[in-house]
Amino acid sequence: MKNHAPLAPHAVSAPPFAPHARRGAPLGLCWRSAPWIALMALGLAACSAAEPSTGSAGAPLTTVTSQQSKLKLAIYTSPEQPPTRGTIAVRYVITDASGAPVDGLTLTVAPDMPSMGHGTPTTPKVAAKGGGEYVATDVNLFMAGRWDLRTTVRGAVSDEAIVPVDVR
Numbered sequence: 001m002k003n004h005a006p007l008a009p010h011a012v013s014a015p016p017f018a019p020h021a022r023r024g025a026p027l028g029l030c031w032r033s034a035p036w037i038a039l040m041a042l043g044l045a046a047c048s049a050a051e052p053s054t055g056s057a058g059a060p061l062t063t064v065t066s067q068q069s070k071l072k073l074a075i076y077t078s079p080e081q082p083p084t085r086g087t088i089a090v091r092y093v094i095t096d097a098s099g100a101p102v103d104g105l106t107l108t109v110a111p112d113m114p115s116m117g118h119g120t121p122t123t124p125k126v127a128a129k130g131g132g133e134y135v136a137t138d139v140n141l142f143m144a145g146r147w148d149l150r151t152t153v154r155g156a157v158s159d160e161a162i163v164p165v166d167v168r
């Protein structure tokens, strides 16, 4: 907490986010560039060859039960797991109490750094991939430390979950 102090000013209000947004722009460009697309293609290839619902990432970073225990959320990060600071993608594999994947949900993901009381300069976008998979992109975890991905699920099942992610 205290070791965040030198960086604290950016947490205070909206304008201080501007430097992050500026710094985030080149990251955003990298994010959309060829290496990432190549990585994604590799991932897709590996997925279709093996286990489509658990993917090629192996064990999840963490698995969270939603607050009302309606859903289980297995969490994977890319390009690294566990993640280093910067803009990442977070993949959710969502199953119900019986272990069946749940599609057709609407997810909103709001990253929060609880020790400092701030969020992120950008709002993550979430795309449904089928098979209970949902991928949040533009997740800008711009500082090392503990983040909570405050995740709201709406649709056939409505629930909330807080997904802890430790960023190196």
Ligand SMILES: [Cu+2]
Pocket (backbone or CB within 6 Å): 004, 011, 113, 116, 118, 143
């Ligand atoms: Cu912070």
